[in-house]
Amino acid sequence: MLGAEQSVALFGNIITRDFAITKILTDNGKEFTDRFCATGQRQPTGNHLFDKVCAVHNIEHRLIKPRHPQTNGMVERFNGKIEDILGQTRFTSASHLKDSLLKYNQLYNHHIAQKLLGHITPIQALKNWQKTHPNLFKKSVYNLTGPDS
DSSP states (O other), X not given: OOOHHHHHXXXXXXXXXXBOOOEEEEOSOTTTOSSOOTTOSSOOOSOOHHHXXXXXXXXXXXXXXXXXXXXXXXXXXXXXXXXXXXXXXOOSSHHHHHHHHHHHHHHHHHHOOBGGGTSBOHHHHHHHHHHHOGGGBSSOOOOOOOTTO
């Protein structure tokens, strides 16, 4: 599990990459916000590091409804598939693991259509979005070669 500092560092790398982020939806974990705490262990301050980074970059930080994990459904399904890969494969080295995860990520993004996206691949959804919102992209979205190439 990432802490606030690691979440902010990862998010900082994403912010400066290929597209402009205007909104982000996260869960209510303490690595993302202190605006919500069901247990009362901490009081909201409005000064959480992740919230501050969002404010600096004019990114609207939205939170999922408490106790509604289905909001993260697509992410959870992807994580479940990664868990399956990790459980079915005996990796010989860290580089073998890294290569396998990168290949699966490419396969998922470029070749597996998603019902939630209207039965198109994530890369095609990005290409369609870039056509209608070019100001949000710093680089062109392009297809990578397929698994049979």
